[in-house]
Amino acid sequence: MAGADWPRDIFQSLSDLDVRQVAFVPDAGHARLIEMCHDHDAIVTVPLTTEEEGVALLAGAWLGGQRGALLMQSSGVGNCINMLALVKSCRFPMLIIVTMRGQWGETNPWQVPMGQAVAESLKLMGVMVTAVEVAEDVGATVKEAGDMVFSGAGGAAVLLSQRLIGAKTFDDRIPD
Amino acid sequence: MDVERATCYPLRRREVVSGLLSDRGDLLLITGLGAPAWDAAAAGDSPFTFPLWAAMGGAAAMGLGLALAQPERRVLVLTGDGEMLMGLGSLATIAALAPANLAIAVLDNERYGETGMQPTHTAGATDLAAIAAAAGISVTGTVRDAAGLEHAQGDLRDAVGPVFYAIKVRPEDLPLTLPPRHGVWLKDRFRVALLGDAAVL
Numbered sequence: 547m548a549g550a551d552w553p554r555d556i557f558q559s560l561s562d563l564d565v566r567q568v569a570f571v572p573d574a575g576h577a578r579l580i581e582m583c584h585d586h587d588a589i590v591t592v593p594l595t596t597e598e599e600g601v602a603l604l605a606g607a608w609l610g611g612q613r614g615a616l617l618m619q620s621s622g623v624g625n626c627i628n629m630l631a632l633v634k635s636c637r638f639p640m641l642i643i644v645t646m647r648g649q650w651g652e653t654n655p656w657q658v659p660m661g662q663a664v665a666e667s668l669k670l671m672g673v674m675v676t677a678v679e680v681a682e683d684v685g686a687t688v689k690e691a692g693d694m695v696f697s698g699a700g701g702a703a704v705l706l707s708q709r710l711i712g713a714k715t716f717d718d719r720i721p722d
Numbered sequence: 723m724d725v726e727r728a729t730c731y732p733l734r735r736r737e738v739v740s741g742l743l744s745d746r747g748d749l750l751l752i753t754g755l756g757a758p759a760w761d762a763a764a765a766g767d768s769p770f771t772f773p774l775w776a777a778m779g780g781a782a783a784m785g786l787g788l789a790l791a792q793p794e795r796r797v798l799v800l801t802g803d804g805e806m807l808m809g810l811g812s813l814a815t816i817a818a819l820a821p822a823n824l825a826i827a828v829l830d831n832e833r834y835g836e837t838g839m840q841p842t843h844t845a846g847a848t849d850l851a852a853i854a855a856a857a858g859i860s861v862t863g864t865v866r867d868a869a870g871l872e873h874a875q876g877d878l879r880d881a882v883g884p885v886f887y888a889i890k891v892r893p894e895d896l897p898l899t900l901p902p903r904h905g906v907w908l909k910d911r912f913r914v915a916l917l918g919d920a921a922v923l
Contacts, residue, residue, distance in 0.1 A: 567790060590790055593818055595811030602780030602812075603787035606752065609772060609909065610791025611917045631776045636905030 548682050552710070553578040555685025556643065560589070560615055563692040565641070567592060567607045567614035569600035575645030575711040576617045597622035601629040605638040613696055615641045620648055620661045620705075623668060630671040633701040640673065640701035641692050651713030664705060673701035679709050723846045728832040728893050732867055735829050735891040739800065740765045742827060742875060749879075750788060750916070754781035754801025756836040757896075758829050762800060764899040769915035772908055773901040779808030782826055786816050789824035789883075792916070796823050798878060803830040803844045803888070810853060816884050817858030825878040825885040826854075830864075831893040839893055854886035865889040 548555055556579050560568065568583040569592040570576060584591045594600050597618045604614035618626075623644060633640045647654070648661015665675045674694070678687050684706065691702040708714075739761035743751070751771045753759040759773040774781055785799035806828045816824065832845035844850060855862040861881050865874045865888070874887040902908055913921035 567787060590819070592786070592790075592815065595814050598780065599783040599809070599812050599815055602777060602783035602809075603815075605777075605780075606784035606787025606789075607791045608787075609784075609912050609916070610750075610788040611913065611921065612787075612791035614787070629777050629780050632780070632905075635776065636909045638909065 548685055549680070552681045552684040554582065556688050557582040557586075559685050559689040559692065561586070562689060563641075563696065564613055565615045565692070566590065566612040567604060568617065569594055569603050569614060570617035571597050571619070571622055573617070573619040573645045574714070575619070575706060576643070580617065597625045598629040601626050601632060601640060604640060605632045605636070608638050613639065615643060615692075617643050618645075620644055620646045620664045621657065623664045623703075624660050627667060627671060630673060630701065634672040637698065637700050639695040639698070641688075641695050642673070642701065642703040643688060644703055644705045645711055646705055646708045647714070650707060650709040652708065653713065653715055668703050673703050674699070675703050675705060677705040677707060679707045681710055684710070723841050725832075725841045725845055728845065728890070731890045731892040733865070733871060733889065733891045735761050735831065735894060736764055736896060738829065738871060738889055738891060741871070742798070742800070742878065748795060750792065750795050750797045752781050752785045752788065752797070752799045753901075754778075754799070754805035756802055756805070758800045758802050758805075759901055760896070760899050761829065763901040767901060769911045771901070772912050775903055775905070778805055779812075781805055782809050782816060783812040785824055785826065786812065786819060786821065789821040790819065793821070793823055796825070796879065799824070799826045801826070801828055802835065803828055803832060803842045803850060804834045806850060807843055807848075813854050813857035813859060813886070820860065821884060822882045824883045825881075826887070827874075827878055828886075828888045829891050830888045831891045833893045835893065835895075839895070844888075850888040851886060859884050859886045861885040863887050
Protein backbone atom coordinates (compact mmCIF):
# COMPACT_ATOMS: atom_id res chain seq x y z
CA MET A 547 0.00 0.00 0.00
CA ALA A 548 1.39 3.37 -0.98
CA GLY A 549 2.29 5.58 1.93
CA ALA A 550 2.89 3.08 4.70
CA ASP A 551 6.58 3.11 3.82
CA TRP A 552 7.00 6.38 1.93
CA PRO A 553 10.83 6.29 1.75
CA ARG A 554 10.48 3.02 -0.14
CA ASP A 555 7.85 4.63 -2.38
CA ILE A 556 10.36 7.36 -3.27
CA PHE A 557 13.02 4.73 -3.94
CA GLN A 558 10.62 2.88 -6.22
CA SER A 559 9.80 6.09 -8.10
CA LEU A 560 13.49 6.91 -8.54
CA SER A 561 14.08 3.39 -9.85
CA ASP A 562 11.12 3.68 -12.23
CA LEU A 563 12.56 6.98 -13.48
CA ASP A 564 15.92 5.30 -14.14
CA VAL A 565 17.72 7.67 -11.77
CA ARG A 566 21.39 6.66 -11.61
CA GLN A 567 23.03 9.32 -9.45
CA VAL A 568 21.57 10.30 -6.07
CA ALA A 569 23.34 13.23 -4.41
CA PHE A 570 22.65 14.31 -0.86
CA VAL A 571 23.60 16.14 2.27
CA PRO A 572 22.35 13.77 4.98
CA ASP A 573 19.10 14.43 6.75
CA ALA A 574 17.28 12.26 9.25
CA GLY A 575 14.16 12.32 7.07
CA HIS A 576 16.10 11.02 4.07
CA ALA A 577 18.16 8.43 5.98
CA ARG A 578 16.28 5.31 4.89
CA LEU A 579 16.02 6.43 1.27
CA ILE A 580 19.76 7.12 1.17
CA GLU A 581 20.45 3.65 2.59
CA MET A 582 18.24 2.03 -0.03
CA CYS A 583 19.93 3.95 -2.83
CA HIS A 584 23.35 3.09 -1.45
CA ASP A 585 22.47 -0.61 -1.43
CA HIS A 586 21.19 -0.55 -5.01
CA ASP A 587 23.74 -1.51 -7.68
CA ALA A 588 22.31 0.69 -10.44
CA ILE A 589 22.52 3.88 -8.34
CA VAL A 590 25.65 5.79 -7.37
CA THR A 591 25.19 7.78 -4.17
CA VAL A 592 27.19 11.00 -3.90
CA PRO A 593 27.65 12.60 -0.48
CA LEU A 594 28.03 16.37 -0.87
CA THR A 595 29.72 18.93 1.35
CA THR A 596 27.10 21.51 0.38
CA GLU A 597 23.89 21.17 -1.58
CA GLU A 598 24.92 23.47 -4.45
CA GLU A 599 27.50 20.87 -5.48
CA GLY A 600 24.58 18.58 -6.20
CA VAL A 601 23.01 20.98 -8.70
CA ALA A 602 26.26 21.16 -10.67
CA LEU A 603 26.88 17.42 -10.29
CA LEU A 604 23.51 16.47 -11.73
CA ALA A 605 23.94 18.92 -14.60
CA GLY A 606 27.15 17.06 -15.42
CA ALA A 607 25.39 13.72 -15.08
CA TRP A 608 22.77 14.84 -17.61
CA LEU A 609 25.48 15.96 -20.04
CA GLY A 610 26.79 12.41 -19.78
CA GLY A 611 23.40 10.79 -20.30
CA GLN A 612 22.41 9.92 -16.74
CA ARG A 613 19.45 11.03 -14.67
CA GLY A 614 19.86 12.11 -11.07
CA ALA A 615 18.03 13.23 -7.96
CA LEU A 616 19.13 15.65 -5.25
CA LEU A 617 18.11 15.09 -1.64
CA MET A 618 18.41 17.77 1.02
CA GLN A 619 16.91 19.36 4.07
CA SER A 620 15.13 22.68 3.64
CA SER A 621 18.11 24.71 4.88
CA GLY A 622 20.07 23.36 1.92
CA VAL A 623 17.76 25.08 -0.56
CA GLY A 624 19.32 28.38 0.44
CA ASN A 625 22.75 27.01 -0.46
CA CYS A 626 21.64 26.22 -4.01
CA ILE A 627 20.22 29.50 -5.24
CA ASN A 628 22.97 30.81 -7.53
CA MET A 629 23.78 27.35 -8.88
CA LEU A 630 20.16 26.99 -10.01
CA ALA A 631 21.08 29.39 -12.82
CA LEU A 632 22.22 26.20 -14.57
CA VAL A 633 18.67 24.92 -14.56
CA LYS A 634 17.13 28.12 -15.85
CA SER A 635 19.83 29.02 -18.39
CA CYS A 636 20.42 25.56 -19.82
CA ARG A 637 17.20 23.79 -18.82
CA PHE A 638 19.06 20.98 -17.11
CA PRO A 639 16.60 18.55 -15.51
CA MET A 640 16.78 18.93 -11.74
CA LEU A 641 14.69 16.71 -9.46
CA ILE A 642 15.01 17.87 -5.86
CA ILE A 643 13.43 16.19 -2.85
CA VAL A 644 13.39 18.36 0.25
CA THR A 645 12.66 17.26 3.80
CA MET A 646 11.21 20.29 5.52
CA ARG A 647 12.19 21.97 8.75
CA GLY A 648 10.97 25.27 10.06
CA GLN A 649 7.26 24.54 9.84
CA TRP A 650 4.62 22.28 11.49
CA GLY A 651 5.81 21.56 15.04
CA GLU A 652 9.29 23.07 14.69
CA THR A 653 10.92 23.63 18.08
CA ASN A 654 14.12 25.23 16.80
CA PRO A 655 13.16 28.77 15.81
CA TRP A 656 16.44 29.23 13.93
CA GLN A 657 15.19 26.73 11.34
CA VAL A 658 12.11 28.79 10.62
CA PRO A 659 13.54 31.60 8.41
CA MET A 660 14.89 29.31 5.69
CA GLY A 661 12.13 26.75 6.08
CA GLN A 662 9.48 29.40 5.49
CA ALA A 663 11.37 30.78 2.47
CA VAL A 664 11.95 27.45 0.67
CA ALA A 665 9.00 27.41 -1.71
CA GLU A 666 9.28 31.07 -2.72
CA SER A 667 13.06 30.84 -3.13
CA LEU A 668 12.79 27.89 -5.48
CA LYS A 669 10.01 29.53 -7.46
CA LEU A 670 12.05 32.72 -7.83
CA MET A 671 14.74 30.61 -9.52
CA GLY A 672 12.19 28.98 -11.81
CA VAL A 673 11.92 25.63 -10.04
CA MET A 674 8.44 24.09 -9.85
CA VAL A 675 7.33 23.26 -6.32
CA THR A 676 4.92 20.63 -5.00
CA ALA A 677 4.42 20.26 -1.26
CA VAL A 678 3.30 16.88 0.08
CA GLU A 679 1.51 16.58 3.40
CA VAL A 680 0.18 13.03 3.09
CA ALA A 681 2.29 9.86 3.02
CA GLU A 682 0.14 8.20 0.36
CA ASP A 683 0.99 10.97 -2.13
CA VAL A 684 4.77 10.91 -1.78
CA GLY A 685 5.77 8.25 -4.28
CA ALA A 686 3.44 9.40 -7.05
CA THR A 687 4.42 13.06 -6.59
CA VAL A 688 8.10 12.22 -7.01
CA LYS A 689 7.34 10.13 -10.08
CA GLU A 690 5.23 12.84 -11.72
CA ALA A 691 7.83 15.54 -10.94
CA GLY A 692 10.52 13.33 -12.45
CA ASP A 693 8.48 12.70 -15.57
CA MET A 694 8.17 16.45 -16.03
CA VAL A 695 11.81 17.37 -15.53
CA PHE A 696 13.29 14.50 -17.52
CA SER A 697 11.07 15.32 -20.47
CA GLY A 698 12.54 18.81 -20.59
CA ALA A 699 10.56 20.99 -18.20
CA GLY A 700 13.53 22.18 -16.13
CA GLY A 701 13.59 21.82 -12.36
CA ALA A 702 11.03 20.53 -9.87
CA ALA A 703 11.18 20.22 -6.11
CA VAL A 704 9.01 17.98 -3.94
CA LEU A 705 8.75 19.33 -0.40
CA LEU A 706 8.06 16.68 2.23
CA SER A 707 6.23 18.37 5.09
CA GLN A 708 7.41 18.09 8.66
CA ARG A 709 3.83 17.01 9.34
CA LEU A 710 4.64 13.94 7.24
CA ILE A 711 8.16 13.13 8.42
CA GLY A 712 7.65 14.11 12.04
CA ALA A 713 8.87 17.26 13.75
CA LYS A 714 12.28 17.02 15.32
CA THR A 715 12.29 17.41 19.08
CA PHE A 716 15.18 17.47 21.48
CA ASP A 717 13.30 15.95 24.42
CA ASP A 718 14.57 12.39 24.05
CA ARG A 719 18.20 13.54 24.03
CA ILE A 720 18.06 15.69 27.15
CA PRO A 721 19.08 13.76 30.30
CA ASP A 722 16.36 13.58 32.94
CA MET B 723 49.59 38.54 -0.06
CA ASP B 724 52.32 38.94 -2.65
CA VAL B 725 50.56 40.51 -5.60
CA GLU B 726 53.76 41.00 -7.62
CA ARG B 727 54.90 37.38 -7.46
CA ALA B 728 52.68 36.06 -10.24
CA THR B 729 53.80 38.69 -12.75
CA CYS B 730 57.13 36.81 -13.02
CA TYR B 731 55.60 33.38 -13.67
CA PRO B 732 56.96 32.01 -16.97
CA LEU B 733 53.88 30.09 -18.13
CA ARG B 734 51.32 31.86 -20.32
CA ARG B 735 47.73 30.65 -20.07
CA ARG B 736 46.83 30.53 -23.75
CA GLU B 737 49.89 28.42 -24.56
CA VAL B 738 49.19 26.15 -21.60
CA VAL B 739 45.59 25.55 -22.68
CA SER B 740 46.52 25.15 -26.33
CA GLY B 741 48.93 22.40 -25.23
CA LEU B 742 46.44 20.72 -22.89
CA LEU B 743 43.83 20.57 -25.64
CA SER B 744 46.08 19.62 -28.54
CA ASP B 745 45.11 16.25 -30.01
CA ARG B 746 42.29 16.15 -27.46
CA GLY B 747 40.68 13.15 -29.13
CA ASP B 748 37.48 12.23 -27.34
CA LEU B 749 38.27 14.27 -24.22
CA LEU B 750 35.18 15.76 -22.55
CA LEU B 751 35.81 19.28 -21.25
CA ILE B 752 34.05 21.47 -18.68
CA THR B 753 35.41 24.99 -18.32
CA GLY B 754 34.83 27.29 -15.37
CA LEU B 755 33.48 30.77 -16.04
CA GLY B 756 35.73 33.58 -17.22
CA ALA B 757 39.25 33.34 -18.58
CA PRO B 758 39.52 29.51 -18.69
CA ALA B 759 36.43 29.47 -20.92
CA TRP B 760 37.98 32.14 -23.16
CA ASP B 761 41.26 30.16 -23.27
CA ALA B 762 39.47 26.99 -24.34
CA ALA B 763 37.51 28.92 -26.97
CA ALA B 764 40.79 30.36 -28.31
CA ALA B 765 42.08 26.79 -28.66
CA GLY B 766 39.05 25.93 -30.80
CA ASP B 767 35.36 25.24 -30.27
CA SER B 768 34.11 21.67 -29.90
CA PRO B 769 30.75 20.05 -29.16
CA PHE B 770 32.59 18.18 -26.39
CA THR B 771 33.36 21.45 -24.59
CA PHE B 772 30.80 22.78 -22.12
CA PRO B 773 31.79 26.32 -21.10
CA LEU B 774 30.16 27.66 -17.95
CA TRP B 775 29.04 31.30 -18.04
CA ALA B 776 27.87 31.34 -14.39
CA ALA B 777 27.51 28.75 -11.60
CA MET B 778 30.79 29.87 -10.01
CA GLY B 779 32.20 27.10 -7.83
CA GLY B 780 30.40 24.38 -9.75
CA ALA B 781 32.86 23.33 -12.46
CA ALA B 782 34.58 20.52 -10.56
CA ALA B 783 31.30 19.08 -9.28
CA MET B 784 29.88 19.20 -12.80
CA GLY B 785 32.94 17.33 -14.02
CA LEU B 786 32.33 14.70 -11.35
CA GLY B 787 28.76 14.08 -12.49
CA LEU B 788 29.92 13.77 -16.08
CA ALA B 789 32.83 11.47 -15.16
CA LEU B 790 30.51 9.17 -13.20
CA ALA B 791 28.07 9.03 -16.12
CA GLN B 792 30.82 8.38 -18.70
CA PRO B 793 33.41 6.17 -16.99
CA GLU B 794 35.02 5.19 -20.30
CA ARG B 795 35.73 8.78 -21.35
CA ARG B 796 38.38 11.12 -19.98
CA VAL B 797 36.84 14.22 -18.38
CA LEU B 798 38.89 17.39 -17.88
CA VAL B 799 37.74 20.34 -15.79
CA LEU B 800 39.63 23.49 -16.73
CA THR B 801 39.03 26.35 -14.34
CA GLY B 802 40.57 29.27 -12.51
CA ASP B 803 41.79 29.79 -8.96
CA GLY B 804 38.88 32.05 -7.99
CA GLU B 805 36.32 29.57 -9.30
CA MET B 806 38.04 26.65 -7.58
CA LEU B 807 38.27 28.52 -4.28
CA MET B 808 34.47 28.90 -4.34
CA GLY B 809 34.03 25.13 -4.70
CA LEU B 810 36.72 23.69 -2.44
CA GLY B 811 34.28 21.30 -0.82
CA SER B 812 33.75 19.60 -4.15
CA LEU B 813 37.35 18.33 -3.94
CA ALA B 814 36.35 16.28 -0.91
CA THR B 815 33.27 15.04 -2.74
CA ILE B 816 35.41 14.03 -5.72
CA ALA B 817 37.84 12.22 -3.42
CA ALA B 818 34.93 10.34 -1.85
CA LEU B 819 33.90 8.97 -5.25
CA ALA B 820 37.45 8.80 -6.66
CA PRO B 821 36.57 8.60 -10.38
CA ALA B 822 39.62 7.30 -12.26
CA ASN B 823 38.69 9.28 -15.39
CA LEU B 824 38.43 12.79 -13.89
CA ALA B 825 41.18 15.41 -14.05
CA ILE B 826 41.10 19.03 -12.87
CA ALA B 827 43.49 21.69 -14.11
CA VAL B 828 43.37 25.06 -12.36
CA LEU B 829 44.93 27.97 -14.23
CA ASP B 830 46.19 29.77 -11.15
CA ASN B 831 47.13 33.38 -11.90
CA GLU B 832 46.38 34.39 -8.29
CA ARG B 833 43.81 36.86 -9.58
CA TYR B 834 40.09 37.42 -10.10
CA GLY B 835 40.67 38.25 -13.74
CA GLU B 836 37.17 39.21 -14.86
CA THR B 837 36.59 41.72 -12.08
CA GLY B 838 39.77 43.76 -12.31
CA MET B 839 42.68 41.48 -11.41
CA GLN B 840 42.15 41.62 -7.65
CA PRO B 841 44.32 39.07 -5.78
CA THR B 842 42.78 35.75 -4.79
CA HIS B 843 43.76 33.82 -1.69
CA THR B 844 46.41 31.94 -3.70
CA ALA B 845 48.35 35.22 -3.92
CA GLY B 846 48.85 34.65 -0.22
CA ALA B 847 49.54 31.45 1.66
CA THR B 848 46.81 29.28 0.14
CA ASP B 849 48.05 26.25 -1.80
CA LEU B 850 45.34 24.67 -3.96
CA ALA B 851 47.27 21.47 -4.73
CA ALA B 852 47.90 20.92 -1.02
CA ILE B 853 44.18 21.40 -0.36
CA ALA B 854 43.36 18.87 -3.09
CA ALA B 855 45.84 16.37 -1.64
CA ALA B 856 44.47 16.86 1.86
CA ALA B 857 40.94 16.40 0.50
CA GLY B 858 42.04 12.98 -0.71
CA ILE B 859 42.68 13.51 -4.42
CA SER B 860 45.19 10.83 -5.39
CA VAL B 861 47.39 12.63 -7.96
CA THR B 862 48.15 16.29 -7.29
CA GLY B 863 50.81 18.86 -8.00
CA THR B 864 51.69 22.47 -8.69
CA VAL B 865 53.16 23.38 -12.07
CA ARG B 866 55.55 26.33 -12.30
CA ASP B 867 57.48 25.86 -15.53
CA ALA B 868 57.55 24.11 -18.90
CA ALA B 869 59.13 20.93 -17.57
CA GLY B 870 56.51 20.65 -14.86
CA LEU B 871 53.78 21.30 -17.40
CA GLU B 872 54.94 18.46 -19.62
CA HIS B 873 54.74 16.04 -16.71
CA ALA B 874 51.37 17.35 -15.56
CA GLN B 875 49.96 17.19 -19.07
CA GLY B 876 50.65 13.47 -19.18
CA ASP B 877 48.93 12.93 -15.83
CA LEU B 878 45.96 15.11 -16.76
CA ARG B 879 45.38 13.04 -19.88
CA ASP B 880 46.29 9.54 -18.75
CA ALA B 881 46.96 9.02 -15.03
CA VAL B 882 44.50 7.03 -12.94
CA GLY B 883 42.48 9.76 -11.29
CA PRO B 884 41.25 11.77 -9.77
CA VAL B 885 44.02 14.13 -10.84
CA PHE B 886 44.46 17.75 -9.75
CA TYR B 887 47.05 20.25 -10.92
CA ALA B 888 47.36 23.92 -10.09
CA ILE B 889 49.19 25.50 -13.01
CA LYS B 890 50.77 28.80 -12.06
CA VAL B 891 50.33 31.25 -14.95
CA ARG B 892 51.16 34.91 -15.38
CA PRO B 893 48.24 37.34 -14.99
CA GLU B 894 47.40 38.64 -18.46
CA ASP B 895 44.66 40.76 -19.92
CA LEU B 896 44.20 39.02 -23.26
CA PRO B 897 41.89 39.68 -26.22
CA LEU B 898 38.57 37.95 -25.61
CA THR B 899 37.69 34.84 -27.57
CA LEU B 900 34.20 33.99 -26.46
CA PRO B 901 32.59 30.54 -26.66
CA PRO B 902 28.92 30.18 -27.62
CA ARG B 903 26.71 31.41 -24.79
CA HIS B 904 23.26 29.89 -25.36
CA GLY B 905 22.98 27.38 -22.53
CA VAL B 906 20.24 25.14 -23.90
CA TRP B 907 22.06 24.86 -27.22
CA LEU B 908 25.43 24.11 -25.57
CA LYS B 909 23.84 21.40 -23.45
CA ASP B 910 21.97 19.79 -26.32
CA ARG B 911 24.95 20.06 -28.69
CA PHE B 912 27.12 18.22 -26.15
CA ARG B 913 24.52 15.50 -25.56
CA VAL B 914 23.83 14.91 -29.25
CA ALA B 915 27.57 14.65 -29.97
CA LEU B 916 28.03 12.22 -27.09
CA LEU B 917 24.77 10.28 -27.05
CA GLY B 918 23.32 10.69 -30.54
CA ASP B 919 20.18 12.37 -31.85
CA ALA B 920 17.98 10.43 -29.45
CA ALA B 921 19.34 12.56 -26.61
CA VAL B 922 17.09 15.46 -27.62
CA LEU B 923 14.04 13.60 -28.89
